[in-house]
Amino acid sequence: MANIVHFEQVGLRYGTGAETLSDVSFTLAKGGFYFLTGASGAGKTSLLRLLYLAQRPTRGRIGLFGEDAGALPRRSLPALRRRIGVVFQDFRLVPHLSAYDNVALPLRLAGVRESAIDAPVREMLEWVGLSARATAKPPTLSGGEQQRIAIARAVIARPELLVADEPTGNVDPEMADRLLHLFEALHRLGTTVVMATHDLHLIGRIPQAHRMRVEKGRLVDPTGALLHPPGQA
Template sequence: MANIVQFEQVGLRYGSGPETLSDISFSLAPGAFYFVTGASGAGKTSLLKLLYLAQRPSRGVIRLFGEDAVMLPRHRLPGFRRRIGVVFQDFRLVPHLSAYENVALPLRIAGIADDEIDEPVREMLAWVGLLQRAGSRPATLSGGEQQRIAIARAVIGRPEMLVADEPTGNVDPEMADRLLHLFVSLNKLGTTVVVATHDFHMLGRIPDARMMRIDKGRLDDPTGALRHPPRPVE
C-alpha cells in the first residue's frame, strides 16, 4: 500500500453554513508520524473526524486503507473503525464501566478471548500509571487520569492508525513525556500516528515527524517536515 490515507480536494460543510474545510489534499504514509497544528477553530478536529470516519465529506475523495471511504457501505464502517485508534478530546469513556473494562473494550469488541485480555490490559494500565485504579469508574478519576485511560483504550489493540486530539492537554509534563513514549513505541511497531496538538514541547521530540498546519480550513504545506531540528525522545 503506497499510502494509508489519501485526501483529494476534500471539503466539509456543516448544514448550510460555509465550508469548515476547503480543498484539502494530502496523503499519509504507513508507519509515519504526523502532527496537525493550527489556531483554535482552524479545523483540526474536523479533519480528524474525517480521518476516523465520524464525518463524511461534503465533496472530494477520501481513500483509507486502499479503499474509497466516502462510498464505503454502512455495514463495513465498524470493521474499518476497529483499525483506527482514537483519542478524543472529551475522552468518551463508558461511565458505567471500570477503568479496566474501558481499556479492555476494544479487545472484547474484536472477539479476543477473556483469558487473553487480562495481561495486556494490566500492562497497559501499568504503562499509563493507573493499574491501582483499575476498578475505578470514570466519574471518580481526575481529568488527567481519564485522559490516560482514553489513551490506553485507543492503543491497546495496536491499531493501524492512531488519531489523537490534544492527547496531553490534561496531564503534567512528566506524564506527557510518558505518553509520548507510548505513541513513539506504537509508531515503531508500524502504526501511522496523527496527533493534533498545541503542545510545542511535543513538536520537537519526534525525529522525522511531519507537520500539517490548518489555517482557516485550508491545509498549509501538507508534506513539510518540522522546521526546527527535533530532539529525539530519550
C-alpha cells in the same frame, strides 16, 4: 512506504454555512508520524473526524486502507473503524465500566478471548500509571486520569491508524512525555500516528515526524504556503 490515507480536494460543510474545510489534499504514509497543528477553530478536529470516519466529506474523495471510504455502504464502516484507534478530546469513556473494562473494550469487541485480555490490559494500565485505579469508574477519576485511560483504550489493540486530538492536554509535562513515548513505540511497530497538539515542545521530541498545519480550513505547511492550492496537483 505504502500510503494508508489519501485526501483529494476534500471539502466539509456543516449545514448551509461556509465550508469548515476547503480543498484539503494530502497523503499519509503507512507507519508515519504526523503532528497536526493550527489555531483553535482552524478545522483540526473536523479534519480528524473525517480521518476516523465520524463524518463524511461534503465533496472530494477520502481513501483509507486502500478503500474509497466515501463510496462504502454504512454496514462496511464498523469493520474499517476497528482498524483505527481514537483519543477523543472529551475522552468518551463508558461511565458505568471500570477503568480496566474501558481499556479492555476494544479487545472484547474484536473477539479476543478473555484469557488473553488480562495481561495486556494490566500492562497498559501500568504504562499510564493507573494500575491502582483499575477498578475505579470514570466519574471518580480526575480529568488527567480519564485522559490516560482514554489513551490506553485507543492503543491497546495496536491499531493501524491512531488519531489523537490533544491527547496530552490534561496531564503534567512528565506524563505528557511518557505518553508521547508510548505513541512513538506504537509508531515503531508500524502504526500511522496523527496527533493534533498545541504543544511545540512535544513536536520537537519526534524529529522524524511530519508537521501539518490547518489555517482557516485549509492545510498549509509550517511556512504558511498552501500545500495543495486549488488547481494544482
